[in-house]
Amino acid sequence: MARTDERFREAFNALLTICEGLKVGETLPSETQLAAKLEVSRTVVRSVLTRLDNEGVIQWEGRSKTLLRAPRKGDQLATREEGLSSEELEQRFLDWILRFDVPPGTPINVTELARNWNVQQHSLQEFLASLSRFSLVRRRKRGGWELLGFTSDFAIELSDFRTVLELNAVSKFAQLPDDAPIWADLKKLKQEHLELRDQIDTRFHDFSLLDERFHNTIGGVVKNRFTAEFQRVIALIFHYHYQWDKKDEQERNAAAITEHLRLIDALLTRDEPAALAAAKDHLVTSKQTLLASLGIHDFA
Amino acid sequence: MARTDERFREAFNALLTICEGLKVGETLPSETQLAAKLEVSRTVVRSVLTRLDNEGVIQWEGRSKTLLRAPRKGDQLATREEGLSSEELEQRFLDWILRFDVPPGTPINVTELARNWNVQQHSLQEFLASLSRFSLVRRRKRGGWELLGFTSDFAIELSDFRTVLELNAVSKFAQLPDDAPIWADLKKLKQEHLELRDQIDTRFHDFSLLDERFHNTIGGVVKNRFTAEFQRVIALIFHYHYQWDKKDEQERNAAAITEHLRLIDALLTRDEPAALAAAKDHLVTSKQTLLASLGIHDFA
DNA sequence: TTTTTGGTATTTAATTATTTGATACAGAGA
DNA sequence: TCTCTGTATCAAATAATTAAATACCAAAAA
Numbered sequence: 001m002a003r004t005d006e007r008f009r010e011a012f013n014a015l016l017t018i019c020e021g022l023k024v025g026e027t028l029p030s031e032t033q034l035a036a037k038l039e040v041s042r043t044v045v046r047s048v049l050t051r052l053d054n055e056g057v058i059q060w061e062g063r064s065k066t067l068l069r070a071p072r073k074g075d076q077l078a079t080r081e082e083g084l085s086s087e088e089l090e091q092r093f094l095d096w097i098l099r100f101d102v103p104p105g106t107p108i109n110v111t112e113l114a115r116n117w118n119v120q121q122h123s124l125q126e127f128l129a130s131l132s133r134f135s136l137v138r139r140r141k142r143g144g145w146e147l148l149g150f151t152s153d154f155a156i157e158l159s160d161f162r163t164v165l166e167l168n169a170v171s172k173f174a175q176l177p178d179d180a181p182i183w184a185d186l187k188k189l190k191q192e193h194l195e196l197r198d199q200i201d202t203r204f205h206d207f208s209l210l211d212e213r214f215h216n217t218i219g220g221v222v223k224n225r226f227t228a229e230f231q232r233v234i235a236l237i238f239h240y241h242y243q244w245d246k247k248d249e250q251e252r253n254a255a256a257i258t259e260h261l262r263l264i265d266a267l268l269t270r271d272e273p274a275a276l277a278a279a280k281d282h283l284v285t286s287k288q289t290l291l292a293s294l295g296i297h298d299f300a
Numbered sequence: 301m302a303r304t305d306e307r308f309r310e311a312f313n314a315l316l317t318i319c320e321g322l323k324v325g326e327t328l329p330s331e332t333q334l335a336a337k338l339e340v341s342r343t344v345v346r347s348v349l350t351r352l353d354n355e356g357v358i359q360w361e362g363r364s365k366t367l368l369r370a371p372r373k374g375d376q377l378a379t380r381e382e383g384l385s386s387e388e389l390e391q392r393f394l395d396w397i398l399r400f401d402v403p404p405g406t407p408i409n410v411t412e413l414a415r416n417w418n419v420q421q422h423s424l425q426e427f428l429a430s431l432s433r434f435s436l437v438r439r440r441k442r443g444g445w446e447l448l449g450f451t452s453d454f455a456i457e458l459s460d461f462r463t464v465l466e467l468n469a470v471s472k473f474a475q476l477p478d479d480a481p482i483w484a485d486l487k488k489l490k491q492e493h494l495e496l497r498d499q500i501d502t503r504f505h506d507f508s509l510l511d512e513r514f515h516n517t518i519g520g521v522v523k524n525r526f527t528a529e530f531q532r533v534i535a536l537i538f539h540y541h542y543q544w545d546k547k548d549e550q551e552r553n554a555a556a557i558t559e560h561l562r563l564i565d566a567l568l569t570r571d572e573p574a575a576l577a578a579a580k581d582h583l584v585t586s587k588q589t590l591l592a593s594l595g596i597h598d599f600a
Numbered sequence: 601t602t603t604t605t606g607g608t609a610t611t612t613a614a615t616t617a618t619t620t621g622a623t624a625c626a627g628a629g630a
Numbered sequence: 631t632c633t634c635t636g637t638a639t640c641a642a643a644t645a646a647t648t649a650a651a652t653a654c655c656a657a658a659a660a
């Protein structure tokens with residue numbers, strides 16, 4: 001029990017590396033400076049110094065910390081590898097829900113998931129708590145967590161919310177000054193759409209990625225942390241569904257390209273009402289596709 | 301260490317209460333039924349039955365559970381009282397930030413706050429994790445939590461986001477059918493605004509509550525879990541600021557009433573463009589008020 | 601004197617061992 | 631056949647514990 005000394009181990013190894021850059025007889029900087037350099041507290045620095053002194057790598061007395069011998073390979077302490085980052089965890093989690101069609105109401109086994117994904121239980125708990133703000137999971141009365149996600153209600157409300165955010169972005173986009181660098185990006189996107197349209201018979205799989213970039217470009221216009229947070233999750237969910245719903249993929253993508261181009265052209269001519277109308281139509285299509293893909297998976 | 305037997309204690313007391321409704325010699329229902337009734341697992345029911353058997357309250361052998369004597373007051377086990385609910389925790393937390401002007405970047409001492417508010421450390425951790433989705437707090441690299449909130453950027457982005465949500469709501473509102481019951485609510489709100497305007501000299505403090513109800517009515521038109529979640533937090537933050545910023549309160553509130561009335565009238569006449577324009581103006585005022593209360597006057 | 605550094609004490613946070621609680625399953629009894 | 635109990639296994643919550651951070655003070659150096 002009690003916390004691990006991972007921090008100590010990493011600091012120890014880092015300080016060894018610093019020692020490698022020194023000659024025998026040279027001295028190390030002050031505890032405070034070392035702490036700042038290694039990004040740990042002075043307490044850890046002092047434990048590391050004590051250990052190095054015991055191992056005979058340095059001689060430490062008061063302020064003098066003299067290198068006695070060059071560090072050897074065997075001096076390095078074993079560290080256990082890092083778990084997943086919170087972004088990777090998010091990916092994994094959505095992947096798990098969507099790929100295995102985990103139905104709403106399923107209890108979430110924190111122990112098992114943490115073990116499978118090689119993350120700390122604690123990290124997973126925290127992640128679930130943060131997801132609860134999106135109403136994807138909730139705490140059960142008798143303890144533990146429960147998956148709420150991907151009912152049709154959820155998908156409808158998610159789509160609606162996405163529409164609100166994206167129409168706002170389109171409106172902002174159309175009002176950008178003519179010298180904004182983003183217009184060049186948009187022209188490039190148009191070009192890529194045209195190319196993909198011409199080769200749609202063979203390259204229709206590439207649309208998913210282009211779609212993501214397209215919507216990111218639009219959404220990126222709004223510099224807002226709340227919007228950004230939501231759009232990240234929305235993008236993940238839509239993207240996954242497109243990825244796994246292979247029905248009519250080619251026609252769907254061809255149609256979407258046409259819709260994108262209509263929106264791009266409206267934006268390029270600074271025709272805000274036309275852009276909004278095009279965006280609205282496209283988002284309706286997206287919503288229907290998402291719902292259809294849920295129907296196929298036979299969600300309640 | 302290890303978890304508390306709170307669940308056992310509450311189930312024990314509850315079963316004692318059930319026993320009080322029985323006569324000596326009568327029998328209790330099956331374990332499964334008791335478990336359903338007490339809303340705990342069979343394991344807990346069995347522990348409770350074992351204890352009651354030991355105490356001589358019942359005789360338990362296989363399927364027969366016979367009441368031997370009426371329960372006495374002293375039989376009840378002591379339970380510790382409940383902590384705060386998650387809504388109360390949210391209130392407390394915002395109250396703490398806003399009232400004591402906790403500056404951005406402040407490290408959050410989980411141990412101390414949990415002690416002061418009499419909540420489990422674990423609950424507080426979970427709450428902070430959920431708040432991190434709103435970028436109000438974040439995990440620090442070296443461990444622990446850090447308050448991010450209420451910078452001018454935060455306030456501006458929050459206001460902008462609120463504007464997006466609220467304009468959408470106003471638009472939806474204007475398109476509601478004439479027989480929707482909400483029109484009556486709106487007329488009532490108008491009446492209350494008129495009354496408050498006439499008595500503004502003495503009752504200007506009452507505006508805060510009316511304002512909250514007004515925006516809830518507008519926002520409530522959109523049935524969307526994501527919107528709802530955000531509007532709850534937004535309302536809390538704006539409401540708190542109005543509550544503590546007493547500068548020019550009367551004029552501010554009088555002006556806001558006028559703006560509300562303009563929006564209400566536009567809605568009542570189903571004039572969507574006018575309603576949107578009125579809402580836009582009002583939200584700009586709100587944004588300025590929020591920023592002013594933060595002590596920020598110069599912003600783009 | 602002022603600033604920096606090191607020694608020491610105290611506080612806070614992360615983690616896990618342990619206990620409580622939930623649940624699955626087999627077999628007895630109605 | 632269905633319900634109920636006994637038993638075993640597994641998951642979840644939490645308190646104890648150790649690691650790490652920080653506050654404080656004195657002493658040394660600038």
